Each structure stands twice: as structure tokens, then as C-alpha cells.
Amino acid sequence: MQKKKFKDYLREYMMVLVLILVLIIFEILGQTMVGRNFFDISNLTTLISQKAYLVIVGVGITFIMLGGAMDLSTGYLLSTVGMVMALVDGNKSGDGTFFLLTFLVGIALAVVLSGFNGVMYSWLAVFPFIITLATQYIFQGATYLLTGGQNKTFSKLNPAFKGLGGTPISFLGNLKTGVIVMVIMVIIGSIILNKTHFGRNVYALGSNPDAVALSGVSVAKMRIAVFALAGLFFGIAQIINIGNKGGSVQQSFGVGDEFTVMAGAMLGGVKMGGGGGKISNMVVGVYLIGVLDYGMKYLNFNQYWIYVVLGIVLLAAIVLDTLQTRAAINAAKKVSGKPPKEAQAA
Amino acid sequence: MTEKVPALSLKGIRKVFPGVVALDNVSIDFYPGEVHALIGENGAGKSTFIKAITGAHAPDGGTITVDGETYTAMTPALSRQHGIECIYQEFNLIDVLSAAENICYGEKLGRFVNQRKMNEIAKKIFDDFGVDINPSTLVRDLTPGHMQIVEIAKAVSKNCKILILDEPTAPLSVAEVEILFKIVNQLRDKGVAIIFISHRLDEVFELTDRVSILRDGVYITTLMTKETNRAELIKYMVGREMTATFPPRNAQIGDVALELKYLTGNKVKNISFKAHHGEVLGVSGLVGAGRTEIMKVVFGAEKKQWGEVYVNGKKADIHSPKDAMHKYGICLIPEDRKREGCFLMETISWNIVYNVLGKISHAGFVNKKKEREIAEFYGKAMRIKAPNLDKTKVMTLSGGNQQKVVVGKALATQSDIIIFDEPTRGIDVGAKYEIYELMNQMAEEGKCVIMVTSDMEELLGMSDRIVVFGERCLAGELTKDQFSQETILDMASTGGATE
Numbered sequence: 001m002q003k004k005k006f007k008d009y010l011r012e013y014m015m016v017l018v019l020i021l022v023l024i025i026f027e028i029l030g031q032t033m034v035g036r037n038f039f040d041i042s043n044l045t046t047l048i049s050q051k052a053y054l055v056i057v058g059v060g061i062t063f064i065m066l067g068g069a070m071d072l073s074t075g076y077l078l079s080t081v082g083m084v085m086a087l088v089d090g091n092k093s094g095d096g097t098f099f100l101l102t103f104l105v106g107i108a109l110a111v112v113l114s115g116f117n118g119v120m121y122s123w124l125a126v127f128p129f130i131i132t133l134a135t136q137y138i139f140q141g142a143t144y145l146l147t148g149g150q151n152k153t154f155s156k157l158n159p160a161f162k163g164l165g166g167t168p169i170s171f172l173g174n175l176k177t178g179v180i181v182m183v184i185m186v187i188i189g190s191i192i193l194n195k196t197h198f199g200r201n202v203y204a205l206g207s208n209p210d211a212v213a214l215s216g217v218s219v220a221k222m223r224i225a226v227f228a229l230a231g232l233f234f235g236i237a238q239i240i241n242i243g244n245k246g247g248s249v250q251q252s253f254g255v256g257d258e259f260t261v262m263a264g265a266m267l268g269g270v271k272m273g274g275g276g277g278k279i280s281n282m283v284v285g286v287y288l289i290g291v292l293d294y295g296m297k298y299l300n301f302n303q304y305w306i307y308v309v310l311g312i313v314l315l316a317a318i319v320l321d322t323l324q325t326r327a328a329i330n331a332a333k334k335v336s337g338k339p340p341k342e343a344q345a346a
Numbered sequence: 347m348t349e350k351v352p353a354l355s356l357k358g359i360r361k362v363f364p365g366v367v368a369l370d371n372v373s374i375d376f377y378p379g380e381v382h383a384l385i386g387e388n389g390a391g392k393s394t395f396i397k398a399i400t401g402a403h404a405p406d407g408g409t410i411t412v413d414g415e416t417y418t419a420m421t422p423a424l425s426r427q428h429g430i431e432c433i434y435q436e437f438n439l440i441d442v443l444s445a446a447e448n449i450c451y452g453e454k455l456g457r458f459v460n461q462r463k464m465n466e467i468a469k470k471i472f473d474d475f476g477v478d479i480n481p482s483t484l485v486r487d488l489t490p491g492h493m494q495i496v497e498i499a500k501a502v503s504k505n506c507k508i509l510i511l512d513e514p515t516a517p518l519s520v521a522e523v524e525i526l527f528k529i530v531n532q533l534r535d536k537g538v539a540i541i542f543i544s545h546r547l548d549e550v551f552e553l554t555d556r557v558s559i560l561r562d563g564v565y566i567t568t569l570m571t572k573e574t575n576r577a578e579l580i581k582y583m584v585g586r587e588m589t590a591t592f593p594p595r596n597a598q599i600g601d602v603a604l605e606l607k608y609l610t611g612n613k614v615k616n617i618s619f620k621a622h623h624g625e626v627l628g629v630s631g632l633v634g635a636g637r638t639e640i641m642k643v644v645f646g647a648e649k650k651q652w653g654e655v656y657v658n659g660k661k662a663d664i665h666s667p668k669d670a671m672h673k674y675g676i677c678l679i680p681e682d683r684k685r686e687g688c689f690l691m692e693t694i695s696w697n698i699v700y701n702v703l704g705k706i707s708h709a710g711f712v713n714k715k716k717e718r719e720i721a722e723f724y725g726k727a728m729r730i731k732a733p734n735l736d737k738t739k740v741m742t743l744s745g746g747n748q749q750k751v752v753v754g755k756a757l758a759t760q761s762d763i764i765i766f767d768e769p770t771r772g773i774d775v776g777a778k779y780e781i782y783e784l785m786n787q788m789a790e791e792g793k794c795v796i797m798v799t800s801d802m803e804e805l806l807g808m809s810d811r812i813v814v815f816g817e818r819c820l821a822g823e824l825t826k827d828q829f830s831q832e833t834i835l836d837m838a839s840t841g842g843a844t845e
Contacts, residue, residue: 096719197707204700207689214678214686215701216668276691 015284021248026295045173051290052182056237058282060188060230067226068206069128077262078254080143081110081238086154086249099160118227124218155248165243178240190279264289267317334336351380353539360407360758372565381540383423383550386560388800400432401425431501439485446481449500451768471499508539515581545632558577577821584831592807594784597624603794609653610801612639619813621794629798631815639797645678646670660782683767690741698754724754746777765796
């Protein structure tokens with residue numbers, strides 16, 4: 001066994017340390033600036049519950065990123081799914097098990113739409129940036145057409161939404177049921193990635209698609225599967241999101257969140273374009289952004305500063321990662337030993 | 347010619363890469379108004395030599411004199427300044443711009459882009475060449491032959507004094523080759539020094555004035571083309587000393603394991619040969635002859651156009667590498683291990699079991715215990731030197747150990763037919779020997795080993811039989827008593843243009 005060095009541990013858990021550091025800073029700032037504790041069970045549980053939905057989206061995004069792709073359309077996809085679920089639910093919100101159909105339709109739609117991204121990506125084999133750039137407009141427009149206009153809100157959806165995503169778990173502060181779903185999704189995602197044949201292929205796909213093709217695995221089918229699976233998580237995430245917001249849904253639900261989640265995943269150490277990272281990295285990254293966002297609001301910072309700080313943090317993470325990768329490449333190029341005597345003399 | 351001042355003179359050029367002396371004390375003069383052929387086998391050092399001239403590599407020793415100025419190393423800017431232009435096998439054109447725009451690229455013709463003037467310049471050069479290309483055609487719409495002419499026109503428009511053509515005829519049809527030669531002759535008459543690199547000896551005789559031969563990075567000689575002949579050139583090109591030793595093999599050659607009948611696809615035509623159990627079949631040919639390409643067709647990684655593959659006497663229906671590996675027991679160890687062979691970011695175990703995950707998974711879940719067993723077995727069999735198979739990433743291994751991982755990954759499929767494509771490229775002597783031992787072991791176990799290689803020593807030292815590729819077709823087959831460097835090179839360098 002090769003012993004792990006302290007440096008390796010530091011590198012692996014650096015973002016966790018940063019997260020803890022940020023929490024401590026907020027605690028100190030909280031005491032001095034507003035005279036309140038930041039470390040407070042209701043505070044922290046609210047934070048965890050609020051961002052649970054983003055983490056579930058993140059599970060899907062992580063699959064896509066590890067598979068060597070990206071997805072700009074997630075936000076509008078979530079919006080579409082939310083609106084369609086509201087329409088299906090309609091006035092039947094009281095009807096016993098009707099919510100099951102609503103959920104099923106929502107999740108299936110998410111799988112189909114995300115799968116469509118995957119199909120186009122596999123077929124054309126161009127960088128998914130341009131494909132999902134296009135499909136996001138389709139999703140956006142389709143949603144407006146379906147609901148007859150912008151800024152639509154549907155409230156009082158089936159209580160099952162709230163039950164699954166937004167019911168407080170009484171003995172745990174403000175922790176809501178959505179967190180349980182999040183934990184389950186994170187575990188499922190991690191198991192698929194780390195324990196299954198499929199998960200291996202996701203990493204392989206992001207790492208070296210040429211070698212995947214030479215191994216007889218269909219790169220096209222894998223890409224479709226990755227996007228479709230991500231869709232499954234997107235669908236579930238939107239249910240939890242609606243639940244967390246008390247069972248009402250607006251067209252804007254989900255829009256723009258793809259960037260927060262992608263940023264979080266990158267921040268945590270999931271490599272864009274494939275090549276490494278785990279679900280746990282994404283969770284830490286998304287919560288780091290969540291803490292910054294929540295904490296700065298809590299301390300009454302100007303809303304606009306939050307964006308600046310998030311941007312700086314993300315950029316810092318990219319710089320750090322790039323420098324580390326470069327250092328590793330340079331270290332690999334080095335030869336051990338010293339120059340021969342003749343060379344030293346010259 | 348002797349009184350003339352050379353346009354370009356290289357003296358004592360030496361270039362060392364880790365573990366290899368690519369060029370050793372090479373001195374050649376190139377004169378204006380002369381077409382000078384540079385020939386040598388694969389790996390003789392031609393490309394490195396060219397790169398020293400263009401400034402892509404800085405030599406470790408020697409001098410380069412051009413225009414009466416002497417340098418120890420060129421840079422790309424410096425070589426361009428002295429009118430040195432090189433046309434590589436891969437074209438260096440911007441395919442969304444027009445022919446004229448490419449020709450004038452990088453030149454300032456006034457403050458704004460002046461389409462009309464650029465077209466005039468291009469038109470004039472094309473007229474001089476006597477070719478009919480519309481200057482405003484986008485490069486991507488041109489034929490390869492015309493693209494090459496655009497490249498040459500670009501060089502000419504930059505007032506090129508020394509023109510290097512690296513395998514210029516490889517992508518051309520017979521008619522296009524004629525046009526190219528006409529242009530080259532024209533440039534020679536204008537006093538341009540032309541360095542012509544080609545595998546096709548017929549072309550060397552047709553076009554060039556003098557010919558220099560490199561072998562194993564060493565300058566052999568320069569001859570007047572008129573005063574030499576094919577046999578003499580081949581003699582100089584080969585004459586390689588066989589210094590490497592190869593482990594002994596004690597294998598029984600058995601029945602036919604793999605047979606190709608008129609296999610065609612991936613630009614390679616009508617390939618037929620047989621390979622037996624217990625045999626190491628060497629596949630030779632110059633780089634780009636189609637050896638790798640046909641192996642990919644056999645393996646199902648490229649589409650077959652016509653022809654058949656027989657495995658153990660039965661017709662094989664191979665549509666994908668999966669069929670090849672799991673139905674017919676054929677595995678391929680690709681030429682470019684970093685690009686196609688392995689997953690550098692992942693661990694050794696991860697790589698070794700990758701192809702057999704289906705077999706060691708239950709309901710989609712990978713059985714860790716079996717994974718470890720397989721990885722350990724092949725890690726040991728391949729003698730992979732690494733601290734920990736489960737933790738060490740392939741990226742951090744040496745070239746030789748990386749190759750062993752790729753071989754292990756292929757062997758884990760328990761194939762009986764193993765195709766090695768350049769099995770020892772870029773790995774050190776010790777690791778090479780180990781790879782040879784592994785091949786022997788496979789042959790002794792009755793497996794069929796097919797070895798595509800550009801390394802003449804390895805080819806002669808390891809093969810039981812050799813098939814030689816000409817250009818995208820089969821040139822011939824040699825049994826052990828017929829092995830000779832001359833014969834192989836003669837077969838391989840028989841000219842022939844693509845259709």
C-alpha cells in the first residue's frame with residue numbers, strides 16, 4: 001500500500017475545509033455585524049432544506065459533466081416540467097392518488113426532454129453546448145405556449161408535493177422532507193457511479209470516448225443514456241422544489257439554476273468535459289455556493305455583492321484547479337536523479 | 347554544380363530525444379535549382395531533420411547555414427524569414443477561407459481586406475503553374491491535389507527559396523502527381539532549392555537530381571540520382587545492424603486462426619492473408635500503407651466494404667469491437683495507446699477490467715472481488731511495476747508500463763487472436779524485451795499473434811512470417827527463409843497512387 005500523504009488528503013478535502021472556513025467566517029461576522037448566531041439549528045436546517053433541490057439537480061448535472069458533456073437547457077427544462085405538472089394536476093388536487101400520475105408525467109417528461117438532448121448530441125456528435133443552447137429556447141417557448149403566457153403561477157397543487165418536498169420534520173429544526181429525498185438521490189447517484197458497470201462507462205466516456213468506442217461500447221447509446229438518467233433526477237428535483245415552495249409553481253422555477261449547479265459542481269471538483277469527480281464533490285460545491293448566498297443575505301449584504309463574490313470564488317477555484325493540474329503535468333515530466341559529472345562541470 | 351553556393355547547408359546536426367538519438371552528425375547541402383530527395387525507412391530521422399530546418403526542433407548540436415548566415419538552431423520565424431517553406435502531409439490551410447485568402451494569409455495588403463487584389467495575386471500564381479483553380483473557391487471545396495497546389499502557391503507567394511515537400515504525392519491521384527511534378531520542375535528552373543521526401547522510389551528517379559539517404563538517424567550518403575539505381579538505394583536504406591536480441595520461442599504452429607479474404611474498407615483494398623495459432627505474423631509496410639486501417643476493419647471498429655473474415659475456419663460476422671472481442675476472441679492493442687488504448691485518468695485495475703465489466707458484473711453491479719482478482723492476475727502476468735494496482739493512475743506510469751496495462755486490458759478478454767499495432771513504440775529496451783516475452787508466451791499457448799510494426803529489427807526478430815503492405819494493398823508475403831530487409835523495403839516502396 002502506498003501511504004497517502006497529508007498533501008493528498010488536503011487536496012481531496014480542501015473544499016470541505018473551505019466550506020467549514022466560510023461557515024466560521026459567517027459565524028464571526030454574524031456575531032459582530034448583526035449580533036446573531038449563524039450557527040443556529042433553525043438557520044442551518046433552513047439552509048440545507050432550501051438548497052436540497054439544487055443538489056438533486058446537481059446529481060443529474062454531475063452525470064452529464066462526468067460523461068464529458070454539458071447542459072445549458074436544464075433551467076428551462078425544469079420550468080417546462082414544473083408547468084406541465086401543474087397543468088396535469090389541474091383542479092384534481094384533492095383526488096387521492098392522482099398525484100402519482102402527475103409525478104409520473106413530470107419525471108417521464110424530464111427523461112424524454114433530456115433524452116432528446118442526448119439523442120441530438122449522439123447523432124450530431126457536436127459539442128453539447130450548441131445543442132442545449134438551442135433546446136433551451138424550445139423548452140422556454142413551449143412552456144409559454146402551453147400555459148398561455150409568461151409569469152404564470154399555479155398555486156395549491158396537490159398536497160403530495162408539499163408532503164414529499166416541504167413538510168418540516170418536526171424534531172429537526174426547519175429540516176424538511178425534501179432533504180430525505182435529496183439524501184436518497186445522492187446515495188442512488190453515487191452507487192450508480194461507483195458500483196455499477198454503467199457508472200464505469202460514464203467515467204470512461206468523459207475520459208476517453210475513442211477508447212470506449214474501441215471497446216465495443218456504443219458511445220452514442222451511452223450519451224443518450226447519460227442524458228436520460230440526468231432527466232430522471234431533474235424531474236424528481238422539480239417535484240421537491242415545488243414542494244419546498246409550499247406546493248405552488250411559477251414559470252421561473254428552475255430557470256438559471258443550471259448555472260448555480262454547474263458552478264457548484266465545478267467548485268467541488270467535478271471536471272467539466274470529463275475526467276474526474278464524484279457526487280460528493282458536487283454536494284460540497286453546491287452547498288458552498290448555498291452558504292455564501294444564504295449567509296450574505298443573512299448578514300444583509302447588498303444582493304448584488306453576492307454575485308460578485310460567487311464569481312470571484314468560482315474563478316479562484318478554476319485558477320487553483322488549473323495550477324494544480326499544470327503542476328502535476330510538470331511533475332510527471334521531471335526525471336529523477338542528478339546530471340552526470342561531466343555535465344555538471346560544463 | 348560544385349561551384350555553386352548551397353542555399354541551405356546543415357553540418358553535424360545532432361538531436362537526442364530521451365532514450366533515442368534521432369539524428370547523429372548529419373550534414374547535407376542543398377543547392378538552388380536542385381530537387382534533392384531525402385529517403386530512409388520509417389524512423390530514419392527524416393521528419394526530425396526537416397523539423398530542425400523549419401525550426402520546430404532545436405538541434406542539440408551542429409550548425410545550419412542559410413543565406414550565408416550560420417545558426418545553431420532555427421526558429422519558425424527565422425526559417426520563414428529566410429524563405430524556407432515546408433508542406434506537410436497534413437495541409438496547413440484554413441478551410442473556410444478561399445484559396446486566395448489562404449495564399450495571402452498573414453500579408454498586409456493595405457488597411458482592409460482586399461479581396462480583389464488577393465484574387466489577382468492568386469490568379470497570377472495559378473496561371474504560372476498552369477492550373478485552373480478559381481481563387482475565390484473555399485479551400486474545403488477543393489480536391490486534395492488542388493489544396494496542395496494552394497499550399498505551394500502560398501509558399502511561392504512568400505518568395506520561398508527553399509521548399510520542403512514531405513510525402514507530397516501520398517494523397518494525390520496519378521493525374522495530380524503529374525501536375526505537381528510539373529510545378530516542382532518549374533520551381534527548380536526558377537532556382538528554388540527543393541527537398542523532396544518520398545517513400546516512392548519511382549518518383550525519386552523521375553523527379554530528383556540528387557538523393558540523400560538517412561538510416562537510424564545517421565547520414566549515409568548522397569548520390570546523383572542519374573548514377574544510381576533502385577537496388578543501390580535500397581541497399582543503403584536498409585543495411586541496418588541487428589543489435590537487439592529477442593527471447594527464444596518454442597511454439598507449435600497450428601491451424602489457421604484468422605483468415606482475411608479480399609477484405610476491403612477504410613480506404614484499404616482486397617487484403618487476403620492467413621494467420622495461424624501459435625504463430626507470430628509480422629505485418630510490415632510504410633507508415634500510412636493501410637496496416638492499421640485494415641486491422642481496425644477486422645476488429646469491427648471501421649466499416650467493411652466487402653470481403654470476409656474467417657475465424658478458425660468459420661465465417662465471422664463482425665460489426666463492432668464487441669463482436670470481435672466477445673464472439674470471436676479477437677483483441678486489438680491500438681497504435682496510439684494514449685488516445686485509443688487506455689483511460690489515463692483512471693487506475694490500473696479500472697483499465698484492466700474495463701473490457702470484461704459485463705462478465706464480472708451482477709445485475710449491473712461490478713463485483714469488486716472479481717475485479718481485484720482479474721487485475722492482480724494480469725498485473726502480475728504483465729509484470730506491471732506500480733505501487734498499487736487499485737490506486738495508481740495509468741497517467742503516472744512509464745510508457746512501457748502503460749503499454750503493459752493496455753496489453754493486460756486486451757488479454758483480459760481471453761482472446762485467442764491478438765493484434766498488436768506498434769507494440770513497442772516509445773518504450774524502453776527493457777520493457778520491449780518483456781513485451782516480446784509476453785508475445786512468445788501467447789504464441790506458446792497456441793494463440794495467434796499479429797504484430798503490425800514499423801521497427802525492422804522487431805519485425806525480422808519476432809515474426810514467423812511477414813506480410814508486406816504496399817500502398818493500401820497487399821504487396822506480398824514472406825516466409826522465414828525469405829526474410830530480408832531489402833526484399834521487404836522493395837515490396838513496401840513500390841509506387842502506386844490512390845484512385
